[in-house]
Amino acid sequence: EIVLTQSPATLSLSPGERATLSCRASQSISSYLAWYQQKPGQAPRLLIYDASNRATGIPARFSGSGSGTDFTLTISSLEPEDFAVYYCQQRSNWPLTFGQGTRLEIK
């Protein structure tokens, strides 16, 4: 099973700042990584697929990068609605696995 490790567990930033979230895979997953955003009481929302492709309707301030084992989700300038939990997910091998999540909180 491929283990995804997200860091940091919690990130405290202010609106307007840049956020950098990391996801590291236990073995190479090529570019088969997605990022999701989840707010309290809501279902997850797809942000990025295949490491760097923005999903439909996702603002340009969200970007993804990386390949192999190291991946990054960057939010260029935080908006109030961006404070949430973010998960990465790999599809390289079965079983599909998620990272444990990064909580992005308002400083």
Added chain:
Amino acid sequence: EVQLVESGGGLVQPGGSLRLSCAASGFTFSSYSMNWVRQAPGRGLEWVSYINSLSSNIHYADSVKGRFTISRDNAKNSLYLQMNSLRDEDTAVYYCARRTGGADDYWGQGTLVTVSS
């Protein structure tokens, strides 16, 4: 508009069974693979099961293999998860999600399954 609506959750005793349903609308259901993903209270996301459009390729997480069965009825635009031999650790919100290429692009609102005596 793509919509996924889960139903069938509730309170069940350990060892019991439950069948979840996911009603799909707003897209050609028969053309898409589907996933079930769960989230225990206060915890992260856990993938449960996958089924392709023709039901010819199915996968399960080790934690549910042999106890859960995924299925679909393309004529009814519906996805199912039969859950048997339920355990306390199966308590979670269960989401169905549409799988498009590399990711789950649409999710339902979830249905809560509580396993407790």
